[in-house]
Amino acid sequence: MGFSMSELKKKTENSSSDTTEDEESGEQKTGVHCCDKKDKGDSGVGMGVLFFIASFAICFLSGWLLFPSLLYSKKEQPFNFNHALHVAETGGCESCHAFRDDGTFAGVPKNSACIECHESQLGETEDEAIFMTEYVEKGIEVPWHIYSKQPDCVFFSHAAHVTGAKMDCVTCHGHIGESTTMKPYQENRITGYSRDIWGENIWGVKKNSWDRMKMDDCAECHQEETGSKGACFQCHK
Ligand code: HEC
Ligand code: HEC
Ligand code: HEC
Ligand code: HEC
Ligand code: HEC
Numbered sequence: 001m002g003f004s005m006s007e008l009k010k011k012t013e014n015s016s017s018d019t020t021e022d023e024e025s026g027e028q029k030t031g032v033h034c035c036d037k038k039d040k041g042d043s044g045v046g047m048g049v050l051f052f053i054a055s056f057a058i059c060f061l062s063g064w065l066l067f068p069s070l071l072y073s074k075k076e077q078p079f080n081f082n083h084a085l086h087v088a089e090t091g092g093c094e095s096c097h098a099f100r101d102d103g104t105f106a107g108v109p110k111n112s113a114c115i116e117c118h119e120s121q122l123g124e125t126e127d128e129a130i131f132m133t134e135y136v137e138k139g140i141e142v143p144w145h146i147y148s149k150q151p152d153c154v155f156f157s158h159a160a161h162v163t164g165a166k167m168d169c170v171t172c173h174g175h176i177g178e179s180t181t182m183k184p185y186q187e188n189r190i191t192g193y194s195r196d197i198w199g200e201n202i203w204g205v206k207k208n209s210w211d212r213m214k215m216d217d218c219a220e221c222h223q224e225e226t227g228s229k230g231a232c233f234q235c236h237k
Contacts, residue, residue: 072186079130105158145185147196174210
Protein backbone atom coordinates (compact mmCIF):
# COMPACT_ATOMS: atom_id res chain seq x y z
CA MET A 1 0.00 0.00 0.00
CA GLY A 2 2.73 2.45 1.04
CA PHE A 3 4.70 1.76 -2.09
CA SER A 4 1.88 2.47 -4.46
CA MET A 5 0.78 5.57 -2.60
CA SER A 6 4.26 7.08 -2.97
CA GLU A 7 4.15 6.14 -6.65
CA LEU A 8 0.89 7.99 -6.95
CA LYS A 9 2.37 11.00 -5.17
CA LYS A 10 5.33 11.01 -7.51
CA LYS A 11 2.98 10.98 -10.48
CA THR A 12 1.07 13.96 -9.11
CA GLU A 13 4.25 15.88 -8.40
CA ASN A 14 5.61 15.21 -11.89
CA SER A 15 2.47 16.25 -13.66
CA SER A 16 2.02 19.43 -11.61
CA SER A 17 5.60 20.52 -12.33
CA ASP A 18 4.89 19.89 -16.03
CA THR A 19 1.93 22.25 -15.88
CA THR A 20 3.92 25.04 -14.24
CA GLU A 21 6.51 24.86 -17.02
CA ASP A 22 3.82 25.12 -19.70
CA GLU A 23 2.24 27.96 -17.79
CA GLU A 24 5.43 29.95 -17.62
CA SER A 25 6.27 29.60 -21.30
CA GLY A 26 2.70 30.45 -22.21
CA GLU A 27 2.79 33.58 -20.10
CA GLN A 28 6.03 34.74 -21.68
CA LYS A 29 4.53 34.57 -25.17
CA THR A 30 1.07 35.96 -24.67
CA GLY A 31 1.41 38.21 -21.68
CA VAL A 32 -1.13 38.89 -18.95
CA HIS A 33 -4.25 38.99 -21.14
CA CYS A 34 -5.04 35.37 -21.31
CA CYS A 35 -5.51 34.85 -17.61
CA ASP A 36 -8.93 33.29 -18.24
CA LYS A 37 -7.60 30.88 -20.79
CA LYS A 38 -4.72 29.88 -18.55
CA ASP A 39 -7.05 29.12 -15.70
CA LYS A 40 -9.23 26.92 -17.91
CA GLY A 41 -6.30 25.01 -19.32
CA ASP A 42 -4.88 24.54 -15.88
CA SER A 43 -8.02 23.15 -14.33
CA GLY A 44 -8.42 20.87 -17.36
CA VAL A 45 -5.05 19.26 -16.77
CA GLY A 46 -5.70 19.24 -13.03
CA MET A 47 -9.03 17.50 -13.51
CA GLY A 48 -7.41 15.00 -15.86
CA VAL A 49 -4.75 14.15 -13.32
CA LEU A 50 -7.33 13.95 -10.56
CA PHE A 51 -9.54 11.76 -12.68
CA PHE A 52 -6.61 9.50 -13.52
CA ILE A 53 -5.64 9.14 -9.86
CA ALA A 54 -9.23 8.58 -8.78
CA SER A 55 -9.92 5.89 -11.37
CA PHE A 56 -6.56 4.28 -10.78
CA ALA A 57 -7.23 4.18 -7.05
CA ILE A 58 -10.72 2.79 -7.57
CA CYS A 59 -9.54 0.04 -9.92
CA PHE A 60 -6.62 -0.73 -7.67
CA LEU A 61 -8.64 -0.90 -4.46
CA SER A 62 -11.49 -2.85 -6.02
CA GLY A 63 -8.98 -5.35 -7.34
CA TRP A 64 -7.29 -5.62 -4.03
CA LEU A 65 -10.19 -5.54 -1.60
CA LEU A 66 -13.27 -6.44 -3.57
CA PHE A 67 -11.99 -9.24 -5.78
CA PRO A 68 -11.18 -11.72 -2.99
CA SER A 69 -14.48 -11.00 -1.26
CA LEU A 70 -16.30 -11.56 -4.56
CA LEU A 71 -14.31 -14.65 -5.43
CA TYR A 72 -14.79 -16.40 -2.10
CA SER A 73 -18.02 -17.13 -0.24
CA LYS A 74 -17.76 -17.49 3.53
CA LYS A 75 -19.35 -20.43 5.29
CA GLU A 76 -19.59 -20.74 9.05
CA GLN A 77 -18.72 -24.09 10.60
CA PRO A 78 -21.70 -25.93 12.21
CA PHE A 79 -20.40 -24.86 15.65
CA ASN A 80 -17.08 -23.91 17.19
CA PHE A 81 -14.68 -26.70 18.09
CA ASN A 82 -12.02 -25.79 20.65
CA HIS A 83 -8.86 -27.74 19.84
CA ALA A 84 -6.76 -26.43 22.76
CA LEU A 85 -9.39 -27.46 25.33
CA HIS A 86 -9.72 -30.97 23.87
CA VAL A 87 -6.01 -31.59 23.42
CA ALA A 88 -5.60 -30.75 27.12
CA GLU A 89 -8.46 -33.17 27.96
CA THR A 90 -7.22 -36.06 25.82
CA GLY A 91 -3.49 -35.48 26.01
CA GLY A 92 -2.75 -35.51 22.27
CA CYS A 93 -3.97 -35.72 18.70
CA GLU A 94 -4.03 -39.50 18.33
CA SER A 95 -7.26 -40.09 20.24
CA CYS A 96 -9.13 -38.22 17.50
CA HIS A 97 -6.81 -38.27 14.47
CA ALA A 98 -5.60 -41.83 14.50
CA PHE A 99 -4.09 -44.09 11.89
CA ARG A 100 -6.17 -47.22 11.31
CA ASP A 101 -4.66 -50.69 11.59
CA ASP A 102 -4.14 -50.80 7.81
CA GLY A 103 -2.03 -47.61 8.03
CA THR A 104 -4.60 -45.26 6.49
CA PHE A 105 -5.43 -41.99 8.23
CA ALA A 106 -8.85 -41.72 9.90
CA GLY A 107 -9.06 -37.95 9.28
CA VAL A 108 -11.74 -36.01 11.13
CA PRO A 109 -13.27 -37.97 14.06
CA LYS A 110 -16.85 -39.20 13.98
CA ASN A 111 -19.31 -38.59 16.86
CA SER A 112 -18.37 -41.96 18.31
CA ALA A 113 -15.02 -40.42 19.34
CA CYS A 114 -16.84 -37.70 21.28
CA ILE A 115 -19.63 -39.62 22.97
CA GLU A 116 -17.38 -41.30 25.51
CA CYS A 117 -17.23 -37.88 27.17
CA HIS A 118 -20.26 -36.10 25.72
CA GLU A 119 -22.81 -38.73 26.68
CA SER A 120 -24.80 -35.90 28.16
CA GLN A 121 -24.16 -32.16 28.30
CA LEU A 122 -20.89 -31.48 30.20
CA GLY A 123 -20.89 -27.69 30.41
CA GLU A 124 -23.12 -24.76 29.60
CA THR A 125 -21.74 -23.43 26.33
CA GLU A 126 -23.94 -22.72 23.32
CA ASP A 127 -21.53 -24.66 21.08
CA GLU A 128 -21.82 -27.82 23.11
CA ALA A 129 -25.62 -27.44 23.22
CA ILE A 130 -25.75 -27.27 19.39
CA PHE A 131 -23.46 -30.30 19.15
CA MET A 132 -25.63 -32.30 21.57
CA THR A 133 -29.11 -31.41 20.30
CA GLU A 134 -28.47 -31.14 16.55
CA TYR A 135 -25.99 -33.96 16.06
CA VAL A 136 -25.50 -36.41 18.96
CA GLU A 137 -29.18 -36.74 19.89
CA LYS A 138 -30.27 -36.93 16.25
CA GLY A 139 -27.49 -39.37 15.35
CA ILE A 140 -26.12 -37.11 12.58
CA GLU A 141 -22.37 -36.73 11.88
CA VAL A 142 -21.12 -33.13 11.98
CA PRO A 143 -20.72 -31.75 8.42
CA TRP A 144 -17.37 -29.98 9.00
CA HIS A 145 -15.91 -27.88 6.20
CA ILE A 146 -12.36 -29.12 5.66
CA TYR A 147 -9.94 -26.22 5.15
CA SER A 148 -7.21 -28.38 3.64
CA LYS A 149 -9.51 -30.35 1.28
CA GLN A 150 -7.88 -30.96 -2.09
CA PRO A 151 -9.69 -31.45 -5.43
CA ASP A 152 -10.96 -34.99 -6.04
CA CYS A 153 -8.30 -35.64 -8.70
CA VAL A 154 -5.52 -35.34 -6.08
CA PHE A 155 -4.17 -38.32 -4.17
CA PHE A 156 -2.71 -37.47 -0.76
CA SER A 157 -1.47 -39.92 1.85
CA HIS A 158 -0.97 -38.95 5.51
CA ALA A 159 0.84 -42.24 6.12
CA ALA A 160 3.59 -41.36 3.61
CA HIS A 161 4.21 -38.02 5.33
CA VAL A 162 3.47 -38.60 9.03
CA THR A 163 4.30 -42.28 9.55
CA GLY A 164 6.87 -42.54 6.74
CA ALA A 165 8.64 -39.17 6.56
CA LYS A 166 7.94 -38.35 10.27
CA MET A 167 6.53 -34.94 9.46
CA ASP A 168 4.78 -32.69 11.98
CA CYS A 169 1.12 -31.69 11.46
CA VAL A 170 2.13 -28.03 11.81
CA THR A 171 4.29 -28.14 8.66
CA CYS A 172 1.21 -28.41 6.46
CA HIS A 173 -1.70 -27.30 8.67
CA GLY A 174 -0.24 -24.58 10.86
CA HIS A 175 -1.32 -24.30 14.47
CA ILE A 176 -4.87 -25.68 14.22
CA GLY A 177 -4.15 -28.14 17.01
CA GLU A 178 -3.56 -25.25 19.46
CA SER A 179 -6.48 -23.09 18.35
CA THR A 180 -9.52 -22.22 20.47
CA THR A 181 -11.74 -20.93 17.65
CA MET A 182 -12.28 -21.86 14.02
CA LYS A 183 -12.02 -19.33 11.22
CA PRO A 184 -14.87 -19.22 8.67
CA TYR A 185 -14.42 -21.56 5.73
CA GLN A 186 -13.98 -19.75 2.42
CA GLU A 187 -15.02 -21.41 -0.80
CA ASN A 188 -13.84 -20.28 -4.21
CA ARG A 189 -17.01 -19.52 -6.19
CA ILE A 190 -15.50 -20.55 -9.51
CA THR A 191 -13.70 -23.78 -8.63
CA GLY A 192 -15.54 -24.71 -5.41
CA TYR A 193 -12.15 -25.28 -3.72
CA SER A 194 -11.11 -24.19 -0.25
CA ARG A 195 -9.27 -20.87 -0.01
CA ASP A 196 -6.49 -22.56 1.94
CA ILE A 197 -5.22 -24.16 -1.26
CA TRP A 198 -4.48 -20.80 -2.86
CA GLY A 199 -3.81 -19.11 0.52
CA GLU A 200 -4.94 -15.89 2.18
CA ASN A 201 -2.50 -13.67 0.34
CA ILE A 202 -3.88 -12.72 -3.08
CA TRP A 203 -0.37 -12.14 -4.47
CA GLY A 204 0.46 -15.72 -3.55
CA VAL A 205 3.16 -14.65 -1.06
CA LYS A 206 4.11 -17.48 1.28
CA LYS A 207 5.81 -16.89 4.65
CA ASN A 208 5.06 -20.23 6.32
CA SER A 209 5.08 -23.74 4.89
CA TRP A 210 1.33 -24.01 5.67
CA ASP A 211 0.21 -20.72 4.07
CA ARG A 212 -0.94 -22.51 0.91
CA MET A 213 -0.94 -26.00 -0.59
CA LYS A 214 -1.04 -25.74 -4.37
CA MET A 215 0.54 -28.24 -6.75
CA ASP A 216 3.78 -26.21 -6.75
CA ASP A 217 3.96 -26.31 -2.95
CA CYS A 218 3.74 -30.10 -2.87
CA ALA A 219 6.28 -30.39 -5.69
CA GLU A 220 8.66 -27.83 -4.18
CA CYS A 221 8.96 -29.83 -0.96
CA HIS A 222 9.28 -33.14 -2.83
CA GLN A 223 12.10 -31.61 -4.88
CA GLU A 224 13.88 -30.55 -1.67
CA GLU A 225 13.25 -33.73 0.29
CA THR A 226 13.59 -36.39 -2.39
CA GLY A 227 15.40 -34.62 -5.25
CA SER A 228 12.48 -35.07 -7.62
CA LYS A 229 9.15 -33.34 -8.21
CA GLY A 230 7.61 -36.70 -8.96
CA ALA A 231 5.49 -37.99 -11.84
CA CYS A 232 1.93 -36.82 -12.40
CA PHE A 233 0.44 -40.16 -11.37
CA GLN A 234 2.10 -39.94 -7.95
CA CYS A 235 -0.34 -37.24 -6.87
CA HIS A 236 -3.18 -37.64 -9.38
CA LYS A 237 -5.83 -40.31 -9.53
C1 HEC B 1 -11.25 -34.44 20.81
C2 HEC B 1 -10.93 -34.68 19.45
C3 HEC B 1 -9.76 -33.96 18.77
C4 HEC B 1 -8.45 -33.88 19.19
C5 HEC B 1 -7.85 -34.43 20.47
C6 HEC B 1 -7.71 -33.22 18.14
N1 HEC B 1 -8.56 -32.88 17.13
FE1 HEC B 1 -8.07 -32.02 15.36
N2 HEC B 1 -10.02 -32.08 14.75
C7 HEC B 1 -11.07 -32.51 15.53
C8 HEC B 1 -12.33 -32.19 14.86
C9 HEC B 1 -13.72 -32.47 15.39
C10 HEC B 1 -11.97 -31.57 13.64
C11 HEC B 1 -12.92 -31.02 12.58
C12 HEC B 1 -13.27 -29.63 12.91
C13 HEC B 1 -12.13 -28.69 12.66
O1 HEC B 1 -11.69 -28.56 11.53
O2 HEC B 1 -11.66 -28.06 13.67
C14 HEC B 1 -10.52 -31.55 13.60
C15 HEC B 1 -9.77 -31.06 12.55
C16 HEC B 1 -8.38 -30.99 12.52
C17 HEC B 1 -7.60 -30.58 11.38
C18 HEC B 1 -8.13 -30.36 9.99
C19 HEC B 1 -8.40 -28.96 9.66
C20 HEC B 1 -8.92 -28.85 8.27
O3 HEC B 1 -10.11 -28.60 8.13
O4 HEC B 1 -8.13 -28.95 7.30
C21 HEC B 1 -6.30 -30.57 11.78
C22 HEC B 1 -5.08 -30.19 10.95
C23 HEC B 1 -6.26 -30.98 13.15
N3 HEC B 1 -7.54 -31.23 13.58
C24 HEC B 1 -5.10 -31.09 13.89
C25 HEC B 1 -5.06 -31.55 15.19
C26 HEC B 1 -3.83 -31.66 15.96
C27 HEC B 1 -2.46 -31.26 15.45
C28 HEC B 1 -4.17 -32.17 17.16
C29 HEC B 1 -3.26 -32.46 18.36
C30 HEC B 1 -2.42 -31.34 18.81
C31 HEC B 1 -5.61 -32.40 17.16
N4 HEC B 1 -6.10 -31.99 15.95
C32 HEC B 1 -6.35 -32.95 18.19
C33 HEC B 1 -10.98 -33.16 16.73
C34 HEC B 1 -9.83 -33.31 17.48
C1 HEC C 1 -11.89 -36.67 26.82
C2 HEC C 1 -13.23 -36.16 26.87
C3 HEC C 1 -13.77 -35.41 25.66
C4 HEC C 1 -13.86 -35.85 24.37
C5 HEC C 1 -13.37 -37.17 23.78
C6 HEC C 1 -14.54 -34.81 23.63
N1 HEC C 1 -14.83 -33.76 24.45
FE1 HEC C 1 -15.77 -32.01 23.94
N2 HEC C 1 -15.51 -31.30 25.79
C7 HEC C 1 -14.95 -31.99 26.85
C8 HEC C 1 -14.93 -31.13 28.03
C9 HEC C 1 -14.40 -31.49 29.39
C10 HEC C 1 -15.50 -29.89 27.62
C11 HEC C 1 -15.71 -28.63 28.48
C12 HEC C 1 -17.13 -28.61 28.97
C13 HEC C 1 -17.41 -27.30 29.71
O1 HEC C 1 -17.12 -27.24 30.89
O2 HEC C 1 -17.90 -26.36 29.05
C14 HEC C 1 -15.86 -30.04 26.21
C15 HEC C 1 -16.46 -29.04 25.48
C16 HEC C 1 -16.91 -29.18 24.18
C17 HEC C 1 -17.62 -28.17 23.42
C18 HEC C 1 -17.99 -26.79 23.89
C19 HEC C 1 -16.83 -25.96 24.33
C20 HEC C 1 -16.12 -25.13 23.31
O3 HEC C 1 -15.38 -24.24 23.72
O4 HEC C 1 -16.22 -25.38 22.10
C21 HEC C 1 -17.88 -28.71 22.19
C22 HEC C 1 -18.62 -28.06 21.04
C23 HEC C 1 -17.32 -30.05 22.18
N3 HEC C 1 -16.73 -30.30 23.40
C24 HEC C 1 -17.37 -30.90 21.10
C25 HEC C 1 -16.71 -32.12 21.04
C26 HEC C 1 -16.63 -32.95 19.85
C27 HEC C 1 -17.25 -32.59 18.50
C28 HEC C 1 -15.91 -34.05 20.17
C29 HEC C 1 -15.51 -35.21 19.28
C30 HEC C 1 -14.75 -34.88 18.08
C31 HEC C 1 -15.54 -33.93 21.57
N4 HEC C 1 -16.04 -32.75 22.05
C32 HEC C 1 -14.81 -34.87 22.28
C33 HEC C 1 -14.49 -33.27 26.82
C34 HEC C 1 -14.39 -34.08 25.71
C1 HEC D 1 2.63 -33.08 4.05
C2 HEC D 1 1.57 -32.25 4.53
C3 HEC D 1 0.66 -32.74 5.65
C4 HEC D 1 1.01 -33.19 6.90
C5 HEC D 1 2.40 -33.37 7.48
C6 HEC D 1 -0.23 -33.46 7.61
N1 HEC D 1 -1.29 -33.20 6.79
FE1 HEC D 1 -3.27 -33.38 7.26
N2 HEC D 1 -3.78 -32.92 5.34
C7 HEC D 1 -2.89 -32.56 4.34
C8 HEC D 1 -3.61 -32.41 3.09
C9 HEC D 1 -3.00 -32.01 1.75
C10 HEC D 1 -4.97 -32.70 3.37
C11 HEC D 1 -6.14 -32.74 2.38
C12 HEC D 1 -6.22 -34.14 1.82
C13 HEC D 1 -7.30 -34.34 0.80
O1 HEC D 1 -8.21 -33.52 0.71
O2 HEC D 1 -7.23 -35.35 0.09
C14 HEC D 1 -5.04 -32.99 4.81
C15 HEC D 1 -6.22 -33.32 5.50
C16 HEC D 1 -6.31 -33.48 6.88
C17 HEC D 1 -7.53 -33.67 7.64
C18 HEC D 1 -8.91 -33.73 7.04
C19 HEC D 1 -9.12 -35.14 6.56
C20 HEC D 1 -10.46 -35.42 5.99
O3 HEC D 1 -11.05 -36.45 6.37
O4 HEC D 1 -10.93 -34.68 5.15
C21 HEC D 1 -7.18 -33.80 8.95
C22 HEC D 1 -8.10 -34.04 10.12
C23 HEC D 1 -5.73 -33.70 9.02
N3 HEC D 1 -5.23 -33.51 7.74
C24 HEC D 1 -5.01 -33.78 10.19
C25 HEC D 1 -3.64 -33.92 10.24
C26 HEC D 1 -2.91 -34.24 11.46
C27 HEC D 1 -3.51 -34.46 12.83
C28 HEC D 1 -1.58 -34.28 11.11
C29 HEC D 1 -0.38 -34.63 11.99
C30 HEC D 1 -0.47 -35.97 12.62
C31 HEC D 1 -1.48 -33.99 9.67
N4 HEC D 1 -2.75 -33.78 9.19
C32 HEC D 1 -0.31 -33.92 8.92
C33 HEC D 1 -1.54 -32.36 4.48
C34 HEC D 1 -0.79 -32.75 5.58
C1 HEC E 1 6.90 -30.09 3.46
C2 HEC E 1 7.18 -31.22 2.59
C3 HEC E 1 6.06 -31.90 1.81
C4 HEC E 1 4.88 -31.36 1.36
C5 HEC E 1 4.39 -29.92 1.51
C6 HEC E 1 4.22 -32.40 0.63
N1 HEC E 1 4.94 -33.55 0.67
FE1 HEC E 1 4.39 -35.33 -0.19
N2 HEC E 1 6.06 -36.22 0.57
C7 HEC E 1 7.03 -35.58 1.30
C8 HEC E 1 8.01 -36.56 1.73
C9 HEC E 1 9.29 -36.26 2.54
C10 HEC E 1 7.59 -37.81 1.21
C11 HEC E 1 8.26 -39.17 1.38
C12 HEC E 1 9.11 -39.42 0.19
C13 HEC E 1 9.68 -40.82 0.19
O1 HEC E 1 9.22 -41.65 0.99
O2 HEC E 1 10.53 -41.05 -0.64
C14 HEC E 1 6.35 -37.56 0.48
C15 HEC E 1 5.61 -38.54 -0.17
C16 HEC E 1 4.44 -38.32 -0.88
C17 HEC E 1 3.67 -39.33 -1.57
C18 HEC E 1 4.00 -40.82 -1.58
C19 HEC E 1 4.96 -41.10 -2.69
C20 HEC E 1 5.27 -42.55 -2.77
O3 HEC E 1 5.65 -42.94 -3.87
O4 HEC E 1 5.11 -43.26 -1.78
C21 HEC E 1 2.60 -38.71 -2.16
C22 HEC E 1 1.52 -39.33 -3.00
C23 HEC E 1 2.70 -37.31 -1.83
N3 HEC E 1 3.82 -37.10 -1.06
C24 HEC E 1 1.79 -36.36 -2.24
C25 HEC E 1 1.80 -35.03 -1.80
C26 HEC E 1 0.80 -34.04 -2.16
C27 HEC E 1 -0.38 -34.26 -3.09
C28 HEC E 1 1.14 -32.88 -1.51
C29 HEC E 1 0.44 -31.54 -1.55
C30 HEC E 1 -0.96 -31.51 -1.30
C31 HEC E 1 2.35 -33.16 -0.75
N4 HEC E 1 2.72 -34.46 -0.96
C32 HEC E 1 2.99 -32.21 0.02
C33 HEC E 1 7.09 -34.25 1.61
C34 HEC E 1 6.08 -33.29 1.37
C1 HEC F 1 3.53 -33.48 -5.85
C2 HEC F 1 2.17 -33.74 -6.22
C3 HEC F 1 1.73 -33.40 -7.64
C4 HEC F 1 2.35 -33.77 -8.81
C5 HEC F 1 3.66 -34.55 -9.01
C6 HEC F 1 1.51 -33.27 -9.88
N1 HEC F 1 0.41 -32.63 -9.35
FE1 HEC F 1 -1.10 -31.71 -10.40
N2 HEC F 1 -1.96 -31.07 -8.67
C7 HEC F 1 -1.50 -31.37 -7.42
C8 HEC F 1 -2.35 -30.70 -6.46
C9 HEC F 1 -2.20 -30.75 -4.94
C10 HEC F 1 -3.36 -30.01 -7.20
C11 HEC F 1 -4.52 -29.17 -6.62
C12 HEC F 1 -4.07 -27.80 -6.18
C13 HEC F 1 -3.80 -26.89 -7.32
O1 HEC F 1 -4.67 -26.70 -8.16
O2 HEC F 1 -2.66 -26.37 -7.40
C14 HEC F 1 -3.07 -30.26 -8.60
C15 HEC F 1 -3.84 -29.77 -9.64
C16 HEC F 1 -3.63 -30.10 -10.97
C17 HEC F 1 -4.49 -29.65 -12.06
C18 HEC F 1 -5.72 -28.78 -11.89
C19 HEC F 1 -6.88 -29.67 -11.51
C20 HEC F 1 -8.05 -28.93 -10.95
O3 HEC F 1 -9.11 -29.57 -10.78
O4 HEC F 1 -7.93 -27.74 -10.62
C21 HEC F 1 -3.99 -30.20 -13.21
C22 HEC F 1 -4.56 -30.06 -14.61
C23 HEC F 1 -2.79 -30.96 -12.85
N3 HEC F 1 -2.60 -30.86 -11.48
C24 HEC F 1 -1.98 -31.64 -13.74
C25 HEC F 1 -0.77 -32.24 -13.41
C26 HEC F 1 0.16 -32.84 -14.39
C27 HEC F 1 -0.07 -32.86 -15.89
C28 HEC F 1 1.22 -33.31 -13.69
C29 HEC F 1 2.52 -33.96 -14.20
C30 HEC F 1 3.33 -33.09 -15.04
C31 HEC F 1 0.96 -33.07 -12.27
N4 HEC F 1 -0.25 -32.41 -12.15
C32 HEC F 1 1.79 -33.45 -11.23
C33 HEC F 1 -0.40 -32.14 -7.10
C34 HEC F 1 0.51 -32.67 -7.99
